Each structure stands twice: as structure tokens, then as C-alpha cells.
Amino acid sequence: MTSRYTRRELMVVAAAREIRDHEVVFVGMRLPLLGFGLAKATHAPHAIGLFENGVIRDRPAEAFIYTMGDPPNIVGAVACLGLVDVMSLLQQGRVDVGFIGGAEVDPLGNLNTTRTSSSGALTRLPGSGGAGDIASLAGRTVLIMEHEPRRFRERVDYVTSPGHFPGRRRGGPATLITTLGVFDLSTGRVRAASLHPGVTPQQVREATGFAITIEDRTPATAIPTADELAYIRHADPDGFWTGDSMKTG
Amino acid sequence: MTSRYTRRELMVVAAAREIRDHEVVFVGMRLPLLGFGLAKATHAPHAIGLFENGVIRDRPAEAFIYTMGDPPNIVGAVACLGLVDVMSLLQQGRVDVGFIGGAEVDPLGNLNTTRTSSSGALTRLPGSGGAGDIASLAGRTVLIMEHEPRRFRERVDYVTSPGHFPGRRRGGPATLITTLGVFDLSTGRVRAASLHPGVTPQQVREATGFAITIEDRTPATAIPTADELAYIRHADPDGFWTGDSMKTG
């Protein structure tokens, strides 16, 4: 028996599965934060979460947080350091996996969150924040994106968060989780690892502005279990991050 | 009316006079620490003291301390940072004056606290500690030494704490306070600024292994006032740092 779930809930579950036990995770906000909490509550009880403002937690905040700087994210933290301290740990190679998102992605996993002219006119986006650092320095990165044609481009206008490139010292994009599926980026080409239930290869191709490998036997993304959904709804009771209009399942 | 005082008490008074009001002082232990406290109690009430272990104080510890790491040196500190933090402030140029000592000194104000063969055999000394950093980076340095021929050498065997050298970016030795007098080093030559009461130019020359300028009108070092002595004896009641066998004055 499965409950109804939203696409974003499915994405949280997919994010959680990217975290292995005992890993050090650069967490970020929104879906990755919920994914971290879910992983802790299920298969990765010893995972550690770092936030770019300097907070280190081994469990999510007890109260809902809107930003990583919200006071409940300090309460119960194991440490509250400075930004340069956690970035130093990242640069040292102490972080196994980091989650990042962007406005645009290309087949090498480059993300753009700085500026784009894709709509014809120049659009200024907010910028990197810590994403460029996580992309550069984490052991591997997991990308989370809205799957839309204008966002999936053959080449992004500006590489805010570097993907695969020749001479990369460490890490690089491993997985891309979208509103349509989960994609393997570890080889520097985009290959569908799973499509979300009900999503067809044709839908994915139409929503992707570059070539993508979708094998015939590509499985469906495993749907959330009742326990997983219960966790997510406990952590995000109003569906602030995980609500969406498309109920599926 | 003057009280009897020791040579070291006189040196503390001379050290205190090197500190101007509102200055930031890299303090060290022993006589400079007493000098800092004396300056604070007299003409430099707004001076700030930095210790290389990370402690920042705006008044000396209430209890006697044997090392800068002693718990009473933390109590009442305005800040207790890390070593790299205070050294960074030093490197930035935020420190006006630092006090250092050494086993050997030369006319350029180079200090050796690392190793010497002056006695014929190799003698290993403890090393720099923070002295080399203070010598390199403070706005000016004040040197404090026992005035003995084997310590005052034409050229030191090893430059632990650099004195004047061509291309120096900042600072350098300003004053040398010894058991015999106070010497101006600011020009890179050694010139007597004052001789301690009862000390003759001949005595100084015999105790100095290099040429030294002692003008005829060189004054006597100003002797401690009763208030100054009272402060020193309150701060060092057992004469741990300031006691010596030669009572003078």
C-alpha cells in the first residue's frame, strides 16, 4: 500500500538515498535538508550535516526553519563555527557529498545561478552563495533541479558551479535529481537512472535541451514508503518545501 | 626622596616608559609584563596587551602569574582567541610595540635564542617562541637583555629575531634596555640614551662586545618613583622577576 505523494516528496526520498551512513554532508536548505533528515532517520543514522554559515548538526532542527540561519538551526547543533571554518573542512576533503541547485544545467553538470540571456534579455540571478564552493570541493555533488527545457541547456551562459572539466582535482557531479527523474552524471554524460512513476522517456526528452541517454530498461524511481512520507510530513508539516499541485502515485 | 630599588625594578620602569597611551602592546612575560602593568597604572591607562597564546587584556592579571597560560591570566581578559588570531593582528600592523629578549644581541638589534658556539662548544637554546614574529611584525620592538660581554656580540651566530636589515617592511628594534642602561637602536647603531645610576661608560664598554656610542652628556636613567616601586612590589611581591642581589639607588 502506498500513500499519495508529491513530486517533491519523491525528490526528497531520492536525495536521502544519495547519503550513505557515516558520511559528512554539505546540506543546504529545502529538499536536501529534508533529505538529510530522512537519511538520518532511516539508513544513515551517523551522517553529519554542515551548513555554509558554520553550523554543524548531527540531526535536523527540531522546529521548522526557513533559512539555515534561523535560531532553531543553532539549538542542538554540535558546533557553530565560522563560514571559513566549514569551507576549510570542505577544501580539505572532509565532506563526502554536497547538494546544490541552479537555474540552468548542462550535460557536464555545470550549473548557472549568476546570469542568463536564455529568454533574450539579460536576467541577473542571485549568484553562487556557497554552491560554487560545494561544486568545486565536495567529494561528489548531487544536483537538484526543476526539469524544464529552458533550464536544461546544451551549454549554460555562465558556470557558477563547475561540473566535470578536464583536470578536475576531486569530486564533480554524481547525480541529478529533477522533477522528472534521477540521472547519473558521474561519467560526464547524462544517463537516466530512473524516471519518476508515470513519467515517459518522451516527456523527459521534451523537457531537456540536450541529448540524454534513456535506456529501455530504465526503472521507475522507487516511491516513498509510508515511513518516509511520515517523516517528511512531520518535518515539513505545511508542505512549505514539498507541497506541489501535481499529486501523483 | 627615593626608595632603594633593584636593577630589574629600574628596567621595569624603563620598559613602562616605552609604552605610550592607547598603544597595542605585545607583552610577553617577566619584566615587560610588569612594565605593561606599570604603564597602565601611570601614563598609559588605555594601552592594550596581547599575549602570543591568544589572550588580550587591558589590565594585568589580578594574581601573580608564572606563565602567560596560567589561569589567572584568563580571568578578566577582554578576549581569549587563538595564537593565529593574535599573530594575524600583529601581521596586519595592529600592534604598536612588542617586547622581546634573547641570549645574544648584535649592533643591528638581531637577537639569538636558537643556538650559539660562543663558548666554543655548540649550545642549543630553546628557540624563537613568538619572539621572531614580534621582531618581524610589530610597529617597533623593545629589547631587554642582561648586559654581559658574551651576550653583546659583533655578530650573533643565528638571527632568531631579526633586527635592522635592508628592505625591512616595517618596525625594527627601537630601544634596548639592559642591566646597565637604556640604548637607542632606532638608527641601526647602538647609542646610549641613559646609563643606570652608578654605571660608568667604561663599565658599559667592557660589558659590550661591539662599538657603542656613549656621548659625554648621556644622562642617568630616571630612577623609579615611590609610586612606581609600590606598583611593582604589589605586582611582584616576592621579587620573583624583579629581585636581584645588587641593591642600588
Place this chain on the structure above:
Amino acid sequence: MKLKRSLREAIAEQVHDGDAIALGLALESGIPFAAVHEIIRQQRRDLTLIGPISDMAFDQMIAAGTVAKVIAAWVGNVAGGSGYGFRRAYEQGQPRRIVMEDHSNFTVGLALKAAAMGLPYLPTFTGIGGDIVRGHPRIRPIGDPFGGPDLLAVGALRPDVAIIHVQRADAQGNAHLWGNLGLTVEAAYAARQTIVICEEVVPEAVIRSDPNRTVIPGFLVSAVVEEPGGALPSSVQGYWRRDFEPFLAYHRMSRTPEGVQSWLREWVLDLPDRAAYLQHMGEANLARLRVSERRPAAEANFAP
């Protein structure tokens, strides 16, 4: 040396046209909005703003026309996304054109830290392979003298003024801050002057009871301002919750130039000072946001 100032005095004396100002250093908490608004009221011009992510503080200053340049990793509205004031200035030059020096959080942190350490630059591996560091005015490729792979040098960034909101400070400027730190310490060390705004000016003995909590020693501080609630609507650990709604309201209002001007009039220009701002918020809102619970830190004994 008397450091205590009203906020108006501190901004009037220490923030000048053309200055480079670091603020919003703890990221989403402790943003010195009272100072931001006072700078707008005093009509400073041609400022350079420095910070990691700025939340809506930078956007407001840009929309008010005070800003010539931004040095930051992220400029927008954390709750809402885009910063419309920033976008209008960058995309259309409204109300004036601004120059953007893009960074990642780490590179802006390293730029401040280089200055804090008295160095011309700090090396890093971050950003290699991306466009932020390509042709960057403050970032250059360098080799490793020990034979390892090439790095980048991030040049030192020395703000004229850092503006910092903390829980408490003494009259000498020795400041206790807890909760988020972000780049607060780096900026205070790096800046030529540091304005400390605090919830409470406390007796010296409070600060000295815990010197490890003093993240900024007073001798680096140029002014101490007691301005409780001066960071609202951002949070201050143990003092104020984050007020979420004003971020969304500003986001909505700032969609149009007229909207943002109307917002600036209501919340900044038509108010004389922070006290008036808090009054305009209303006591019910203040009561909702004020932290009255206690979760004290476990005792640390400093007895010698």
C-alpha cells in the same frame, strides 16, 4: 576614548560617500537593518557593499540609490528568491547602474580573511573550472612553490567599515556574539573601522566573565551602538526570532520601482529612527518575536 554613539552619530561620523561597507556577515541572522536604514536616510552615495549573501539588506540599499558596487556571493531575498532592486540596477541601471564583483561564499570569505591576516592574498582551490574566477579582478592563478597543482590567489579585501550586530558588548567595544558567526570575525579584523551594534551594552564584568565569547576585541571597534531590535526582521539568537513576513512583503512590494519607493517611504524615509520602526511594527509583533524562553549555555567555569 569614548566609543558609545547613537546609531545616527555612528553612521554620520564613520560611513562616508564612496566607502566600502561590510554588513550582513552572519548571513541570515544579525543583519544590521537599523544601520542599513540609517545609511539610506542619511543619503550616502556610491557605496561598495561587501558580504557573503546579503538577504534583502543590499537590495534595499541598491533600490535607494546608495550603492555603486556590490562584492558578494549572492544578492537577493532568501525567503523570496530574486532581489528586484538588485536586478533593476544590474539589468537596467535603475535607479543607477551598479558594478557587481561576483564571488562564492568562500572566496569573499578568503578575501576578508586575507586582509584580516595582514596578507595580500590567500590561496584556494575553490572555483577552479568555473566562470566566477575567470578574469576576476581580485582572483589570479598562482603556482604552488612546493610543486603541487596550481591554485588561485584571492586578493585581500579591506572594508572601510564593518557593521556588525551582536548580543552584547561593553563600553570599550569588546563584543560577545553567539549563534551564527559567518564572516563576522573576518570582517571585523579586516575593516579599518568596525561599528558594533548590540542588543545591550553590558558592564565590563559580563564580557570578562567569558573572554572566549569575545569574538571582537574592543581595540578593533570604532563605535558601540546600543540598538535593541536593530537587526529585525532578521533574528538574533536568544533575543529575537526571525520575522518571516516582512521579507515576503518587501519581495512583493519591490517588484516595481514605485512599490519599492513606497516601501522605503513607509519603513525608512518617513521614520526618524529605529525606535519609530519598532513602534511602526507594533507591540503585538514585537511580543511575538521577542524571545522570552531561556536555553542557557551549560556553565563554563573560569575560576583560576
Place this chain on the structure above:
Amino acid sequence: MKLKRSLREAIAEQVHDGDAIALGLALESGIPFAAVHEIIRQQRRDLTLIGPISDMAFDQMIAAGTVAKVIAAWVGNVAGGSGYGFRRAYEQGQPRRIVMEDHSNFTVGLALKAAAMGLPYLPTFTGIGGDIVRGHPRIRPIGDPFGGPDLLAVGALRPDVAIIHVQRADAQGNAHLWGNLGLTVEAAYAARQTIVICEEVVPEAVIRSDPNRTVIPGFLVSAVVEEPGGALPSSVQGYWRRDFEPFLAYHRMSRTPEGVQSWLREWVLDLPDRAAYLQHMGEANLARLRVSERRPAAEANFAP
């Protein structure tokens, strides 16, 4: 992952012949003498010792023949001056020759900090014009890519193990330290493994009540050892005063090779562990040194 170990287990498992060990990082306080003595008892060989100034800890390890190399700014006895064990090894190769890598406090700090930051080196201006940096194996001249004066690059120093004494930690290794910090944080970040020795293992809630006091996050820690009094005769803020006399006694005894061997037998080799050391000190001494007064830090409220 269970981190709790007895000191004997921690040293047996994590300190190996030939390792580079950082300790004494807070300078004169919190020197992990219990660990120093356990390493001597377990007869480790060919160690490299790393620290700013070592007080008599390094001297004891050198005199016991465990050390091949020292990387430090100062090696001696802060109370007495010379370290005779160090001098005999360096000057006469007794009981064995040691290699000295001389530093200033800042350069050894920068070497650790470079490793802590994941960098091959950090630049500095310290030491220029002096002999420490001349021909130094870890320090090289470099230019400034921004055209300023030349600097020095201090190469990264990554200890195999850092041994740190703190007031309290939880079972996951999250460690609260207050009072002197010195290079403790840099070393814990830099080291491949970090052994945290604490006065008390406390419940998680104590540590989490004050995350800003956690100078070492537990995920960097490889072992947690509860060893109250483990830093004696050095001090631990709020727990133990410095015992001055043993430093002078060791200084006197260590003047001769026979004296130091006799000292090592009495205080290290003939004792099984730290409990026996404390017993040998005697309850009157412990009572004199134990801090019973309270000077608590002013409350910091972490309520959200």
C-alpha cells in the same frame, strides 16, 4: 562508531612508531602529560613532535628516547629555561640524535593552519630577514601575484595524530574548550586523527547547549578519553591550577642523564597509569590544585 577509549587503548591503537604527533598546542595549559607518559610507557620510537612551545613535555619524550624529530618554535622548560633532555639529544646525540625543524610560533601555526584549510601552504611576512626561514625545509620565498612585496610560503604540516586536552566532550567527540586555545583548533583540523582527552565526558545535551563552545566537532575526533587531571602539572581552566614545583623539580633532575632516568622511573615507568600518578602526587597536592571556586561565564541564551 564507539569513540570512547581508555588512554592506554587510544595510544596503543592510534599512536604508532614513526608518527608525527601534535601536542601541547594550548602552550602552557592543557598539556596532555598523561598521554605523553603513556607514549613513553608504550615505548614508541622515531616520533616527530609538533607544537608551538612544548614546555617540559617534549623534553621528557626526548629524554625517554621516543623522538626522532621536533617541529616547534621553542623547546625547553617555561619555568626553568633550558630543556636538558632536548639539549643532550641535540648537542650530543644522547640518548639519540634528533633533527630539529625550527619555527616561530606563527610559522608553526601557519603550517598547521595550511593543512587545516586544505592548502599546500599559507603566505606570510613573518621571519623575513632572519635565520629561521633561511634554507628552511618547509618555508620558501614567493612573490605576490598582485605586485606587492615578496612573501614566504609556509608549507602545510599534517600531523598523524593531534592529542588535545579539553574540559569536556560528549561521547561523539564534540569538545568544549575554554581558556587558552593556542593552536588547538588548527591542529585538530589538520591532523589525520585527533585524540580528545577530557576532564569529563558529558551528556550530549551539555555540549549542544552551547555549540559556539565546541571548538572541535566530533567528526574530526578518533578517540575520546576521560582522564581527569590528565594535564597535570599543567593547568586546565576551571578544573586545575598549574603545579609549579614539578616543572622546577624536573628541571633540576634532568640536568644529568641519570637524573632524568630516575625521574622517568619515578613518575612514568614505575607507574601503570594516570590514576597511579595522581595517587603518587598525593591527595594534599591534588586538593591544593583542584579548583573548587566558581567563576561562571555570564549566561548566553540560545533559545530560538
